[in-house]
Amino acid sequence: MKIDADRLLSDLHRLREFGKEGSGVVRPAFSGPDIAAREWLAEKMREAELEPNFDPAGNLFGLPSVDEPCLLMGSHSDSQPEGGWLDGAYGVIAALEVSRAARGKVPVAVVSFQDEEGRFGALTGSNVWSGGIKLETADKLTALSGETFAEARARMVHLVRDDFVEAERFSGFIEAHIEQGPWLDKAGEAVAVVESIVGVGRMQVTYQGEQNHAGTTPMIYRRDAFQGLAEFNQRLNAALVPVVTESTVWTIGHVEISPGAPSIVPGRAVFSVQWRDSDPERLELMAKIVVETAEAVAAERGLVCTLEPGIPVAPRQFDERLCTALATAAERKAPKRWRRMTSGAMHDATNVARVMPSAMLFVPSIAGISHSFEEDTAEADLVTGAEVLLEAVGQIGLN
C-alpha cells in the first residue's frame, strides 16, 4: 500500500479552487462553493469505489461496499468566513487518498462533516450525526445572516437520498487535521498523535463598586471596579503558575466597564474567564482558584462580587488502541519527528468519539497560523501525514 503524493496534493489544490480567495478559501457551510465542493468530493468518492451518501444534515459519507464494520476517516470541507485552504480539507483529502491506497486490502470509509466551523452551532454536522443534538433542534439554529439551519440544509435536499448513515457501520474514526498551533512547526516535527481534546471551564465575574467623579474622589475612598479586574488578572496569573502545564491556557476575553467614560470612576466591571486543559482534576482546581481569587480581590477592595459559572465542556480522551497504532506508524514514517499532544481546539472527532473509538493526527501549521488566508503546511509534511495514516490503517485493519 502506497500514498500517491501527486494525487493527494493535486486533489487538495483542486478542492482549494472552490471558494478560492487569494491563498485561502471562503467556503462557509451550505454556501454555493461549499455545496459545489461536496458534489465534486462525491464524484471523487465514486471514482474511488466509495458510494457517496449525503445525509439530511449535509454530511457527505463515502462508503465502501463491505458487510463488516470498517474504519471511518475524514474531517470537514466547510471553512471559516475567511479560512485557510487546509483546515478540514486536509483531513478529508488525506482520508480519500488513504482509502484509495488501501483499496482491496483494508476498506476505509470517508466523511466530510457539515458546518464544523459553526456558522450555525458548533461542529453542527457531526454533533447531529453522533446524537449530541437533534436535527429538529439544530434546524432552529440561526446564522448571523438570519438564515436558519433548516433553510440552509434545504439547499442540499436534492442530493440527499437516504437517512443518516448508521454509526454501527464503522469500527472507529481517525481525523487528520492541521495543528493550528505552533508546537510542531517550532520543533521541526512532522506529525502529532492527538490523545485528547481539552475541556473548557467558564465563569462570568461581576464586580460592583461605586461609580463616582474621577476628579474629586480621593484614591483611598474609591471602590473602582476596573482596578479590581486589573488586580484579579495579575493575581490569577500568579496563582495558576504552580498548577498548570505548558499547554494549559486561560483567557479574559470579554470585558465591560460601566459606565465607560474617561471622567468617571467605573462602578461596575463584568468580565469572562475561560480556561482549558485536558485533565478534569486540573480544570476543577483552576475553577477553585478563579473563585477564590475573585472573592479575595473583591473583599480587599470593597467590591461586591457575583460569580456565574458557564456550562463546562469535559475533556475528551481518545481511544488508546487507535493512538498506539498512530504512534507506531509515526515512529516508522517520521522517526523521532513526532510527539503525542492534546488539542486545544475542538474538532469533529470530539463528537464522533461519543459513538465509536476515535483518534486524531496533526500535521504542522507554518508559524502556527490558522483561520487565516495565510494558513499553510509544507508539502512534505502533508505527504508524511498521509503516509502515517496509511501505515496505521494497515496495522489496524490487517491485525
Ligand SMILES: [Zn+2]
Ligand atoms: Zn477544522
